[in-house]
Amino acid sequence: MAERVPHSSLTESGDWAVRLAVPPSADYYIDPDLDHGLRWWDPDMTITDVPFAHKRVGDVGISLSDAWTLAFWSDYFAQAGYVPPRITVLHLDDHDDLMTPRLVMSASGSFADLVTGREFTLTEPAGVRSAVASGAIGMGSFLTPLLHTAEHTQILHLCDTRYAAQRRGEFSIEASSEADTLIRPGSRRPAARLVPGSRNGAGNRGTYQVSPDLSALLTHLTDRPVFLHIDLDYFNNRFDGDSDWQAAATRHDPPRDSVLGRVETVLAELRSIRSRIVDVTIGISPGFFPAELWQPVCETLIGDLSRS
Numbered sequence: 001m002a003e004r005v006p007h008s009s010l011t012e013s014g015d016w017a018v019r020l021a022v023p024p025s026a027d028y029y030i031d032p033d034l035d036h037g038l039r040w041w042d043p044d045m046t047i048t049d050v051p052f053a054h055k056r057v058g059d060v061g062i063s064l065s066d067a068w069t070l071a072f073w074s075d076y077f078a079q080a081g082y083v084p085p086r087i088t089v090l091h092l093d094d095h096d097d098l099m100t101p102r103l104v105m106s107a108s109g110s111f112a113d114l115v116t117g118r119e120f121t122l123t124e125p126a127g128v129r130s131a132v133a134s135g136a137i138g139m140g141s142f143l144t145p146l147l148h149t150a151e152h153t154q155i156l157h158l159c160d161t162r163y164a165a166q167r168r169g170e171f172s173i174e175a176s177s178e179a180d181t182l183i184r185p186g187s188r189r190p191a192a193r194l195v196p197g198s199r200n201g202a203g204n205r206g207t208y209q210v211s212p213d214l215s216a217l218l219t220h221l222t223d224r225p226v227f228l229h230i231d232l233d234y235f236n237n238r239f240d241g242d243s244d245w246q247a248a249a250t251r252h253d254p255p256r257d258s259v260l261g262r263v264e265t266v267l268a269e270l271r272s273i274r275s276r277i278v279d280v281t282i283g284i285s286p287g288f289f290p291a292e293l294w295q296p297v298c299e300t301l302i303g304d305l306s307r308s
Helices: 034-041 047-052 068-080 125-134 144-149 162-166 214-218 256-276 291-305
Strands: 005-010 016-021 054-057 060-063 086-092 103-105 111-113 152-158 171-179 188-196 204-211 226-231 277-283
Touching: 034 291, 054 068, 060 068, 060 291, 068 125, 068 144, 068 226, 068 277, 111 125, 144 171, 144 188, 144 204, 152 214, 162 204, 204 214, 214 256, 226 256, 256 277, 256 291, 277 291
Parallel strands: 060 277, 086 152, 086 226, 152 204, 226 277
Antiparallel strands: 005 016, 054 060, 103 111, 103 188, 171 188, 171 204
């Protein structure tokens, strides 16, 4: 299971008990400078704290694991009292984060955490936080529950690498489901599918466009509330979660000065829509974005984007 590791033990009855746990060592996160970043986040942090680390700085939600983005959004929805039917997610990320979470769907369309069995509703932050903590919501699957809840979601994806090169034009987002094969085989889990072109119909839950050009993406904004989400691996994805990263034929690893320059450029372009942004989240992504850049990039982004 992504972002969790199994631990087995023999019970008194002679049966094997398996539990899900967080990675126990720094090797899981690949980055040789990881400790540098963790000391900046919290001098008392341990490796097993990494999947749970999240906080608000001013009014910006920031986390190590990007899965907590959904928990921050849930805070907003709870305060509003509902999930806005039509929203825009401005998604700065080297990945699309449209994977399938470990949630089970009922016939009525409600969700439950497959790991804990707890009910999951986007307007109830405690249940969402529980699902992130259990691993049911991962850093690559936090967008999918939103697509099954909001009436129509526009995703504008800023990406400089493979998605922008491979996906041309507009896509429709279709809500779908996949069978679980691990925890409760055969139960249905929420999924999302991108279909080229613009479509209408009961299964259509939004639109998706990706580009390396932020100004071009911003021309597609309407009057919807904008949720700005920044995964720092958009700026540099040196490791991409791969222990063989040094042997990768290509990797998104611009130097420090280029990263900081790109941060400033993005912030300048976002100023034209600042009043439209209702929520800002930042995911640091250990094992993807290099730890020596955590502090300067986060402090620059938060200093500019926080209204508090």
